[in-house]
Amino acid sequence: MPSQHPLLSNLRNPIAIAASIRSRTRWERFFIVLGWFSLAVALLTLIFLVSDLFLRGLPMLNWKFFTSPPSSDPEEAGILTAWVGSLLVILVTAFVAIPLGIAAGIYLEEYAPKNWLLDFIEVNITNLAGVPSIIYGLLALGFFVYILNWGESILTAGFTLALLILPVVIVTTRESLRAIPQGIREAAYAVGSSRWQVIADHVLPYSMGGILTGIIVGISRAIGETAPLITIGALTFITFLPDPPIQSEFPYISFKWIWSPFTVLPIQMFNWVSRPQEAFQVNAAAAGIVLLVLTLAVNATAIYLRYRFRKSIKW
Amino acid sequence: MVEQPLPYSTKLPVTLPSRTVRIWRERIIASILFLAAISSVVTTLVIIYILFTETVIFFEKVMELHQESLFEALVEFFTSTDWSPLIEPIGIGILPLLSGTFTTCFVASCVAIPLGTIAAIYLSEFAPAKMREILKPILEILAGIPTVVYGYFALLVVTPFLQKIILGVQQFFNPGKEPWEYFELPGFNMLGAGIVVGLMVLPYIASLTEDALQAVPLQLREGSYAMGATRLQTAIKVLMPAAISGIMAAYILGLARAIGETMIVAVAAGLQPKFTFNPLEGASTTTAFIVSVSLGDLPHGSLEYQSIFAAGIMLFFATLILNVAGYFFSRRYREVY
Numbered sequence: 001m002p003s004q005h006p007l008l009s010n011l012r013n014p015i016a017i018a019a020s021i022r023s024r025t026r027w028e029r030f031f032i033v034l035g036w037f038s039l040a041v042a043l044l045t046l047i048f049l050v051s052d053l054f055l056r057g058l059p060m061l062n063w064k065f066f067t068s069p070p071s072s073d074p075e076e077a078g079i080l081t082a083w084v085g086s087l088l089v090i091l092v093t094a095f096v097a098i099p100l101g102i103a104a105g106i107y108l109e110e111y112a113p114k115n116w117l118l119d120f121i122e123v124n125i126t127n128l129a130g131v132p133s134i135i136y137g138l139l140a141l142g143f144f145v146y147i148l149n150w151g152e153s154i155l156t157a158g159f160t161l162a163l164l165i166l167p168v169v170i171v172t173t174r175e176s177l178r179a180i181p182q183g184i185r186e187a188a189y190a191v192g193s194s195r196w197q198v199i200a201d202h203v204l205p206y207s208m209g210g211i212l213t214g215i216i217v218g219i220s221r222a223i224g225e226t227a228p229l230i231t232i233g234a235l236t237f238i239t240f241l242p243d244p245p246i247q248s249e250f251p252y253i254s255f256k257w258i259w260s261p262f263t264v265l266p267i268q269m270f271n272w273v274s275r276p277q278e279a280f281q282v283n284a285a286a287a288g289i290v291l292l293v294l295t296l297a298v299n300a301t302a303i304y305l306r307y308r309f310r311k312s313i314k315w
Numbered sequence: 316m317v318e319q320p321l322p323y324s325t326k327l328p329v330t331l332p333s334r335t336v337r338i339w340r341e342r343i344i345a346s347i348l349f350l351a352a353i354s355s356v357v358t359t360l361v362i363i364y365i366l367f368t369e370t371v372i373f374f375e376k377v378m379e380l381h382q383e384s385l386f387e388a389l390v391e392f393f394t395s396t397d398w399s400p401l402i403e404p405i406g407i408g409i410l411p412l413l414s415g416t417f418t419t420c421f422v423a424s425c426v427a428i429p430l431g432t433i434a435a436i437y438l439s440e441f442a443p444a445k446m447r448e449i450l451k452p453i454l455e456i457l458a459g460i461p462t463v464v465y466g467y468f469a470l471l472v473v474t475p476f477l478q479k480i481i482l483g484v485q486q487f488f489n490p491g492k493e494p495w496e497y498f499e500l501p502g503f504n505m506l507g508a509g510i511v512v513g514l515m516v517l518p519y520i521a522s523l524t525e526d527a528l529q530a531v532p533l534q535l536r537e538g539s540y541a542m543g544a545t546r547l548q549t550a551i552k553v554l555m556p557a558a559i560s561g562i563m564a565a566y567i568l569g570l571a572r573a574i575g576e577t578m579i580v581a582v583a584a585g586l587q588p589k590f591t592f593n594p595l596e597g598a599s600t601t602t603a604f605i606v607s608v609s610l611g612d613l614p615h616g617s618l619e620y621q622s623i624f625a626a627g628i629m630l631f632f633a634t635l636i637l638n639v640a641g642y643f644f645s646r647r648y649r650e651v652y
Contacts, residue, residue, distance in 0.1 A: 039434050049465075052471070103348050121353065128358060138605070139365055166354070227605075273470060292460065
C-alpha cells in the first residue's frame with residue numbers, strides 16, 4: 001500500500017482519533033479560561049479604579065467641595081471654578097461642533113459626488129480622528145491664541161475641543177444618514193421636494209437618534225479631555241468665576257465670559273494628582289469621582305439611546 | 316354653520332417661491348454644507364502650517380545659538396541623546412523623548428495586543444450572545460474613562476502594587492537582606508504608565524478585532540467546522556488569516572493611540588527626558604514633554620515655545636503614518652471577499 005498522509009492513516013485508528021479529539025477539547029477549554037482571564041483583566045481594572053477612587057475620595061465629597069474655589073489648603077479646596085469652567089467650555093464646544101459636524105456629515109453623505117475629493121476628505125477625517133489630542137492643543141496655541149489673538153480664554157478652549165470631537169460627530173452623522181432607506185428620499189422627491197427639503201423634512205428627523213448618540217459620545221470625550229487645554233495655557237489655579245452670562249441690566253445677556261481665563265475639572269484633578277502632599281490626592285480622588293460619574297452618565301445615555309433607537313425603528 | 320377643521324391641510328401654500336429662488340436657495344445651502352465639510356481639510360492644513368512654521372523658527376534659533384548649518388542642526392536633532400531645550404547648555408536631541416515614547420508604547424502593546432486579541436476571539440466565537448451584549452458596553456465604558464483618571468490610577472494604584480510585587484519577587488529569590496537593600500521601583504516609572512496605557516487601549520483593540528472577526532462570512536466558519544475543526548482551530552487557522560487586514564488595522568490604530576496618549580504618561584511616567592529603554596526607570600515621552608513645558612510660564616517666541624512644536628511635529632507624523640496605514644488596512648478587509 002502506498003504511504004499515506006499521517007492524518008489519513010490516523011482516520012482508521014479509533015484510539016488516535018479519540019486522543020486527537022481529547023487534546024483539541026483540552027486546548028479549547030484552556031482557551032476559554034484565557035478568554036475569561038483577559039476579560040477579567042478589563043473588568044478588574046474597572047472595579048479597582050472605581051473602588052479606589054470612591055474609597056479615597058468619597059469622604060471629601062460634600063456640598064462645600066462643590067461650592068468652594070481651589071485653595072492651598074486641601075481641606076478648604078473645592079471644584080467650584082472647575083465645574084463652572086467645564087460647563088462653559090462644553091457650551092462653546094457644543095455650539096461649534098454640533099452644527100458644523102452635522103452640516104459636514106450631510107454634505108458628505110447626501111451631496112458630495114463620489115470622486116477623489118470625497119476620498120481625500122474621508123481619509124482626512126479618519127486621520128483627524130486619530131491625531132493625538134495634544135496636537136490639537138498645539139494647533140490652538142499657535143492659531144487661536146497667537147494668530148487670532150483670542151488668548152487663553154473659554155472661547156479658545158471651546159473651539160479646540162470642538163475641532164477635537166468634530167470627526168466623531170461627522171462620522172456618526174454619516175452613519176445614521178446612511179441607515180435611512182433610499183425609498184424615503186425617493187418618495188419625498190416624487191412629490192416635488194427639493195434636495196434640501198428631503199433632507200430637512202425627512203432624512204434628518206429620522207436619523208436624529210443616531211446623530212444625538214454621536215454628539216453625546218463626543219461631548220463626553222470633551223468633558224474628560226485635559227491635554228489640549230493644558231497646552232493652550234489654561235491656568236491650573238483660578239479662584240474667581242467668569243462673568244455671569246445672564247445679567248440684570250439691559251441687554252441681559254453678556255458674552256464677556258467667553259474671553260475669561262478658566263480651569264476645567266480634569267485640569268483641576270491633574271493639578272491635585274501631581275502635588276506631593278497626600279491630602280491633595282484625596283481631593284484628586286474626589287474630583288475623579290465627579291469626572292467619572294459625569295462622563296459615565298453621559299456615555300450611558302448614549303448607549304441607552306442607541307439601543308432604544310435601534311429597537312424602535314423598523315423600516 | 317361651523318366649519319370643521321380638516322385633520323390635514325388640503326391647501327398648498329398660496330405663494331410658492333419661484334423656481335429661480337428655489338434653485339438659488341438650494342445652491343446657497345449646498346455651498347454652506349460644502350464649507351462645513353472642508354473644515355476638516357482646513358484643520359489639517361492649519362495643523363501642518365503651525366507645526367512647520369514654528370519648527371522652522373526652532374531650527375533657525377538653534378542654528379544661531381550653536382553657530383551650525385541646518386544640516387548639522389538636523390543631525391544633532393536626530394542623533395543627540397541630550398534633550399534640554401530649557402536649560403543651558405541647550406541640547407536638542409529628540410532621541411530621549413522618542414525612547415520614552417517607544418518604551419511606554421512597547422509595554423502598552425505587550426498588555427493590549429495579546430489580551431485584546433484573546434478577548435476579541437472569545438467574545439466573537441465563544442461567548443454566548445447574551446454575555447456579548449453585556450460585555451461590549453462595559454468595554455465601551457472603559458474606553459470612555461477620562462485619561463487623567465487613568466493617570467491617577469497608574470500613579471496611586473498600579474505603581475505601588477508593582478513596587479510590592481517587585482520587592483516580593485526579589486525577597487523570594489534572594490532572601491535575607493534588609494528591605495532597602497533591594498532594588499526599588501521609582502514612583503515615576505514607564506512600566507506602570509505603560510501597563511495602564513495598555514489597559515486603556517485594550518477596549519479599542521478588542522472591539523475593532525471583534526468587528527473584523529464578525530465580518531468574516533459564516534460559510535468560512537461552517538466549512539471549517541464541517542472538516543471537523545474545533546472553534547479554536549477555526550478561529551486561529553481560518554478566521555484570523557481571513558480577517559488579518561482588519562486585525563492589523565486594529566493593532567495599528569491601538570498603537571497610534573498609545574503613542575499619542577498624554578495624561579497617563581504625564582502623571583505617572585515622570586517628566587525628565589532621559590535616554591533609556593528600561594521600563595523600570597522614569598522618563599519623559601514626547602507628549603509628556605509638551606505638557607510639562609506648557610505648565611510653566613511659556614513666553615511666546617522663546618525657544619521653549621518652539622521646542623514643543625518641534626516635538627509635536629514628530630508625534631504628528633508618527634501618528635499620521637500609522638493612521639493612514641490603519642485606514643488602508645481596514646479598507647481592505649471590507650472588500651476582500
